[in-house]
Amino acid sequence: xxxxxxxxxNDTRFEKIKPFLKSWKKDYIFKTMxxxxxxxxxTILFALYNGFLGVCLLSIWHGGICVFYLLLAAIRGIILLTxxxxxxxxxxxxxxxxxxxxxxxxxxxxxxxLSLILPISLMVxxxxxxxxxxxxxxxxxxxxxxxLTMASIxxxxxxxxxxxxxxxxxxxxxxxxxxxxxxLTLQNTxxxxxxxxxxxxxMLTLSAISSAVIYIVIIFITVNLLIKGLKRKQ
Numbered sequence: 001x002x003x004x005x006x007x008x009x010n011d012t013r014f015e016k017i018k019p020f021l022k023s024w025k026k027d028y029i030f031k032t033m034x035x036x037x038x039x040x041x042x043t044i045l046f047a048l049y050n051g052f053l054g055v056c057l058l059s060i061w062h063g064g065i066c067v068f069y070l071l072l073a074a075i076r077g078i079i080l081l082t083x084x085x086x087x088x089x090x091x092x093x094x095x096x097x098x099x100x101x102x103x104x105x106x107x108x109x110x111x112x113x114l115s116l117i118l119p120i121s122l123m124v125x126x127x128x129x130x131x132x133x134x135x136x137x138x139x140x141x142x143x144x145x146x147x148l149t150m151a152s153i154x155x156x157x158x159x160x161x162x163x164x165x166x167x168x169x170x171x172x173x174x175x176x177x178x179x180x181x182x183x184l185t186l187q188n189t190x191x192x193x194x195x196x197x198x199x200x201x202x203m204l205t206l207s208a209i210s211s212a213v214i215y216i217v218i219i220f221i222t223v224n225l226l227i228k229g230l231k232r233k234q
Contacts, residue, residue, distance in 0.1 A: 033080060033083055033171075036076055036079070036080060036171055037080065039076060039175065039178075040073055040076045040077060040080060043069050043072050043073040043076065043178075044069075044073050046069050047066050047068075047069035047070045047072075047073060048066075050062045050063075050065045050066040050069065051063070051066035051070075054066055060118065060122060060127075061118075061119050061122045061123070061127065061128050064115065064116075064118040064119035064122070065119050065185075067115045068112060068115045068116060068119065068181070071108055071111055071112045071115060072112060072174065072178060074108060075105045075108050075109060075112070075170075075174060076171065076174065078101055078104065078105055079101060079105060079167045079170065079171060082097055082098060082101040082167065083167065085097070086098070098165065098166055098167050099166065099229075099232065101167060102166045102167060102170060102229050103229070105167075105170060106170075106225070106226050106229055109170075109174070109222055109225070109226075110222070110226075112177070113218060113219060113222055116181065116215065116218070120184065120211050120215055123184065123185070123188040123207060123211060124204070124207050124208045124211050125204070126188075126191075126203070126204065126207065128185075128188055128189070141186055141190070144179070144182045144183055144186045147178075147179045147182055148176075148179040148180070148182070148183060150175075151172070151175045151176040151178070151179040152176065152179075166228075166229055166232055169225070169228070170225060170229075173221060173222075173225050176221065177218055177221065177222070180214055180217060180218055181218075183214060184210075184211060184214050184215075187207070187210055188207055188211070191203050191206065191207055
């Protein structure tokens with residue numbers, strides 16, 4: 001009898017999550033927004049963590065990264081809020097609200113890029129604090145690779161599907177920028193973990209070149225997104 005009740009309870013739980021799983025599989029916009037909720041929460045926690053370290057250690061680098069992730073969370077937050085409020089609006093109102101939110105978030109995205117200048121500069125001159133040994137750094141490399149791969153896949157899907165939602169496109173671009181910043185941080189961490197006095201100059205040059213290339217890519221995809229948004233407005 002008890003086993004039968006457990007089976008019925010499990011069936012009830014499955015019925016409750018079944019609509020969510022169905023939407024996750026078939027609705028691309030729903031899937032994007034649901035994953036963004038998780039990313040938003042993680043970003044807030046990561047920003048607060050770096051802010052805490054910045055205050056406790058008097059670390060300019062951690063403070064700069066805290067500002068970056070706070071801006072990242074703010075952009076994701078206003079997009080999520082817009083889509084939540086759009087549920088009861090007409091298609092015309094949805095389009096207008098999305099375009100207005102895009103212009104606001106695009107301006108914030110430019111600030112996001114500017115906020116990277118300080119932490120990147122500190123990484124280039126090897127002033128980023130590193131409290132990590134080789135094995136945790138390799139683990140971080142594996143996660144960063146996964147993060148970049150998934151962001152790239154979703155950008156490709158977004159282009160192929162030609163979705164008529166500029167905010168979904170922006171979210172995918174933001175995820176890609178987030179992954180690139182993770183690569184930037186990772187490569188600098190690996191350089192500092194493995195550097196020796198004999199190769200300091202070589203490592204400094206490598207860090208400067210790779211950081212410059214990644215930052216240029218971030219600027220390029222941001223400008224490209226802004227151009228697409230302005231064309232849609234016209």
